[in-house]
Amino acid sequence: MKTSFFTFVFIIFVGHPFFSQTVDRTISSPMLETNSSAGFAQMPGFNVQAGLNIGASVSFPVNGANEVTSVGVLGDLTYIFQASRTIGVGLATGYGIYFGKDTSNFWGPIHDGSDFRYLPVAFATRYGLTAQIVVGGDIGYAIGLSDNWDGGFYYRPMFGYNVSEMLQLNISYSGITDYWTWSAINLGCTINIH
Numbered sequence: 001m002k003t004s005f006f007t008f009v010f011i012i013f014v015g016h017p018f019f020s021q022t023v024d025r026t027i028s029s030p031m032l033e034t035n036s037s038a039g040f041a042q043m044p045g046f047n048v049q050a051g052l053n054i055g056a057s058v059s060f061p062v063n064g065a066n067e068v069t070s071v072g073v074l075g076d077l078t079y080i081f082q083a084s085r086t087i088g089v090g091l092a093t094g095y096g097i098y099f100g101k102d103t104s105n106f107w108g109p110i111h112d113g114s115d116f117r118y119l120p121v122a123f124a125t126r127y128g129l130t131a132q133i134v135v136g137g138d139i140g141y142a143i144g145l146s147d148n149w150d151g152g153f154y155y156r157p158m159f160g161y162n163v164s165e166m167l168q169l170n171i172s173y174s175g176i177t178d179y180w181t182w183s184a185i186n187l188g189c190t191i192n193i194h
Helices: 002-015 063-067
Strands: 051-061 069-082 087-100 116-128 133-144 151-162 167-177 181-193
Touching: 051 063, 051 087, 051 167, 063 069, 063 181, 069 116, 069 181, 087 133, 116 151, 151 181
Parallel strands: none
Antiparallel strands: 051 069, 051 181, 069 087, 087 116, 116 133, 133 151, 151 167, 167 181
């Protein structure tokens, strides 16, 4: 019965026309065959949010970090180049802050209710599964802005849903590894500025 249920769900979501439509996104490149009217080639493909993206997320720390910090707020700035019909690559940065709880507990660099702050610098990649569904991730280094912490290895896999060509809703998992591992679940949105 479980197999039948999952088969039904798969057919509904994958086969539904709403999920199978393509969005014609274009990039300009003088290296491609030129278009007579614009002087540049047109590359149709899925919406991988190519161009400049500005985002914001509410973040919830997990593992031991949630004992010393409460909710966090993330600001994101990403630039994506559309490398092919379904793949985008680029750079990502931003700012993250998690507000310390009023406690004497400590975890990693966080102690005595201090905030946890960082600035990520990362390579970004996006893959369009359909016109609406995008997966990808950021990988790089998080520069530590908190006391007693210089930074660590940064990674952030994500899953996005394109509401329109400009607006994307997304969920992601962010991790920072030093001699400890920071983990958080993020719920946010991204505005694409072409």
